[in-house]
Amino acid sequence: MTYVPLAERPLRRLPRLCLGLALYGFSLALMVRAALGVNPWSVLYEGVGHHTSMSFGTVSAVVGVLVLLLWIPLRQRPTFGTFANVAVLACSADLGLRLVPQHLGLPARAGLLAAGVLLNGLSVAVYVGARYGPGPRDGLMTGAAAVTGRSLRLVRTVIEITVLAGGWLLGGGVGAGTVLYALAVGPITQFFVPRFAYRSPADLGVAEADGEPDRAGAAAPVRRNAAAP
Template structure:
């Protein structure tokens, strides 16, 4: 079975097909927050932004989820000089991730046996990649961290890949200095989350009405111009 090709993932106006897109956005964000909890409880290393969140948690009385939200707000403030504008999806990202990551940490016990922790790590990385495809595919706009990446790329003229790498390295280094956990999970996340997201994106990326109409028109043209077999 051939997977559908993904459409553009640019912002789609808020009012278009909300009955599908809105639940998809919140489900994806909730799964993302829960995936962070799985990786934290695995205690085998987390993604770079969670390394920073863990490091800050060691120096404050705030919960992991609260710090996740606060860091999201800080990233959002950095949009101002980059002339980026937040969307509904940007705000939802901050709020839902803060709540669901804390909820996951309440539900998942600490100090599990090593095989269980390995299972949490693998499951967390897989779920994270899937959840990114789900919430990004709803096309409500970028989260605060993704918008920082795209805004910096547009402002500097550097590639998104280079900007993303620089941001991740900076965040990882700061988090490590603050005491955040770096380990095999950090490496696994870096290697696996991108391919996992790319694999699932074609199924979850919403196609706007204009894109669907364009697809139908192209198919009709291709049918009319196809050679007739003798």
């Protein structure tokens, strides 16, 4: 989803960005407390946390900054949303870990895992839909795909397997939740993205010219494609 300048309708977009990132961090806390396996990057955060005195959120912020350094050879440029991703996610994850109790029974943990995965997919749609630019990890994937010429799916898979393996070797939690996240978060995010994506005036103008429904669902006049039968 393309970047939209910071100054365009900030009162509409900034709350979406902050809410989405806050929910994302909280969803990570739910999956951590479920103790049934977390997503690949959280496996790394947990693993690093076992060997340092840093909190989960602090580790995520440090890793985010280190990932940003990898943007330099990839010629990626951070945006406001990139830095917000690092800061808000770290704070909300640590807050969530303070609010959600530990050592719950299996049924409660299963519920936390399901809620965490669902909330994670929703939150990605909300903050990505604000169109303030990618977070550090997403930018690494898109930048590496652009430089190598490989598909985004392949690059993402390689990065996440590498991160997962490193986190597991450091003692991060891998389990059924890791598999559930890998299978479910993509479809959940895809379902919610159209419902939360910000559409700029330019987007709406193009949609109307192409005969697509506007935000209210009213169809503009259809312009026939010259190549169509």
